[in-house]
Amino acid sequence: xxxxxxxxxxxxxxxxxxxxxxxxxxxxxxxxxxxxxxxxxxxxxxxxxxxxxxxxxxxxxxxxxxxxxxxxxxxxxxxxxxxxxxxxxxxxxxxxxxxxxxxxxxxxxxxxxxxxxxxxxxxxxxxxxxxxxxxxxxxxxxxxxxxxxxxxxxxxxxxxxxxxxxxxxxxxxxxxxxxxxxxxxxxxxxxxxxxxxxxxxxxxxxxxxxxxxxxxxxxxxxxxxxxxxxxxxxxxxxxxxxxxxxxxxxxxxxxxxxxxxxxxxxxxxxxxxxxxxxxxxxxxxxxxxxxxxxxxxxxxxxxxxxxxxxxxxxxxxxxxxxxxxxxxxxxxxxxxxxxxxxxxxxxxxxxxxxxxxxxxxxxxxxxxxxxxxxxxxxxxxxxxxxxxxxxxxxxxxxxxxxxxxxxxxxxxx
Ligand SMILES: *[C@@H]1O[C@H](CO)[C@@H](O)[C@H](O)[C@H]1NC(C)=O
Ligand SMILES: *[C@@H]1O[C@H](CO)[C@@H](O)[C@H](O)[C@H]1NC(C)=O
Ligand SMILES: *[C@@H]1O[C@H](CO)[C@@H](O)[C@H](O)[C@H]1NC(C)=O
Ligand SMILES: *[C@@H]1O[C@H](CO)[C@@H](O)[C@H](O)[C@H]1NC(C)=O
Numbered sequence: 001x002x003x004x005x006x007x008x009x010x011x012x013x014x015x016x017x018x019x020x021x022x023x024x025x026x027x028x029x030x031x032x033x034x035x036x037x038x039x040x041x042x043x044x045x046x047x048x049x050x051x052x053x054x055x056x057x058x059x060x061x062x063x064x065x066x067x068x069x070x071x072x073x074x075x076x077x078x079x080x081x082x083x084x085x086x087x088x089x090x091x092x093x094x095x096x097x098x099x100x101x102x103x104x105x106x107x108x109x110x111x112x113x114x115x116x117x118x119x120x121x122x123x124x125x126x127x128x129x130x131x132x133x134x135x136x137x138x139x140x141x142x143x144x145x146x147x148x149x150x151x152x153x154x155x156x157x158x159x160x161x162x163x164x165x166x167x168x169x170x171x172x173x174x175x176x177x178x179x180x181x182x183x184x185x186x187x188x189x190x191x192x193x194x195x196x197x198x199x200x201x202x203x204x205x206x207x208x209x210x211x212x213x214x215x216x217x218x219x220x221x222x223x224x225x226x227x228x229x230x231x232x233x234x235x236x237x238x239x240x241x242x243x244x245x246x247x248x249x250x251x252x253x254x255x256x257x258x259x260x261x262x263x264x265x266x267x268x269x270x271x272x273x274x275x276x277x278x279x280x281x282x283x284x285x286x287x288x289x290x291x292x293x294x295x296x297x298x299x300x301x302x303x304x305x306x307x308x309x310x311x312x313x314x315x316x317x318x319x320x321x322x323x324x325x326x327x328x329x330x331x332x333x334x335x336x337x338x339x340x341x342x343x344x345x346x347x348x349x350x351x352x353x354x355x356x357x358x359x360x361x362x363x364x365x366x367x368x369x370x371x372x373x374x375x376x377x378x379x380x381x382x383x384x385x386x387x388x389x390x391x392x393x394x395x396x397x398x399x400x401x402x403x404x405x406x407x408x409x410x411x412x413x
Pocket of ligand 1: 163164165178248
């Protein structure tokens, strides 16, 4: 079809050139070879080059089948998100739990207002969705609603959730990682064909989708580092605990692979020793990141990076990317002004020392004036501005940000 169109266009162009130069239908003298006074030949050459350029553009467009306007778009069907409060779009809103953020001032800068996101604006998953051209990925809790369409993917993330089932139990209900995967397997996959149309199989659809997982912070922050969870008693040494987490996480990622996932974006743990709440308790001397907590994140991350390399070797046809969120965030924290931040250890929303002694609660009037200057939105979560920067690093960053390639390159495979 496009070849036929191309042929017609080329023919048309040739006719036009001939008409314009007077070589056809010979009503004017033809300057192409003999008796040329000079200038018309130059004009002819210019004209020919312009036409040549136009034809080549049309030809490239026809051959590669890419529309010029969205040459930036990558070929991806959907994104499926697994995680905790860093990516939760409001899945806990209807659960019985203390871990929810569906009240103002959360969402103060978000187009849809307060949604349950623990942020002033968009999460890392939202920004990634924008970059992929998929827009906002619907929350799992909304997908059962009439008329909802999850052909762009589903976000299963849940505040207070972890890799382990028990993580966050003290807050109440939540979707641990195993439950998030079960929700995909039991609730979404059986429904998917209706949404994606008959001309593509579910396997084909999932293989061309991005599976983004960012989980594990809470297994340290609210489980390992706190009683009454029994994890520290079972695993008194942090490396043994890390090994246990990785073992469970590998089984979970393999389960996603068995369901048909092929393209994975696996986030490292963030430097959680830098959250304002903890600096205000443990880092008061210099108001700097608490390294004994960051060390736990680094320990887990180095195991995770090795795991990603192994999974790439062992699971045929799968591509796992390791997103170095830890160093990406440390780079911003260490060179904050380069990234437009004036504040890296203080919460935008909250009050007291580092705005962290009084938390960002419902209608607390303590919100900073210029939110884009703050790395942290509240005492625990990064701001929209931070999320936008790190998501871009995952999408088109260099090897230091994302290994062994970036998301954009992954999706072109
Ligand atoms: C979590 O709980 C589910 C359901 O009870 C169970 O199938 C799964 O094996 C548990 N996962 C872990 C890591 O203990
Ligand atoms: C869902 O949206 C996609 C893309 O916008 C569309 O092709 C599909 O028909 C929709 N499915 C339903 C069930 O509405
Ligand atoms: C921060 O401090 C709280 C309160 O002591 C503690 O429970 C939590 O584990 C710490 N979290 C991190 C990430 O350091
Ligand atoms: C907020 O801060 C950003 C970055 O420093 C700056 O560009 C912007 O003008 C500020 N906005 C207001 C309203 O002060």
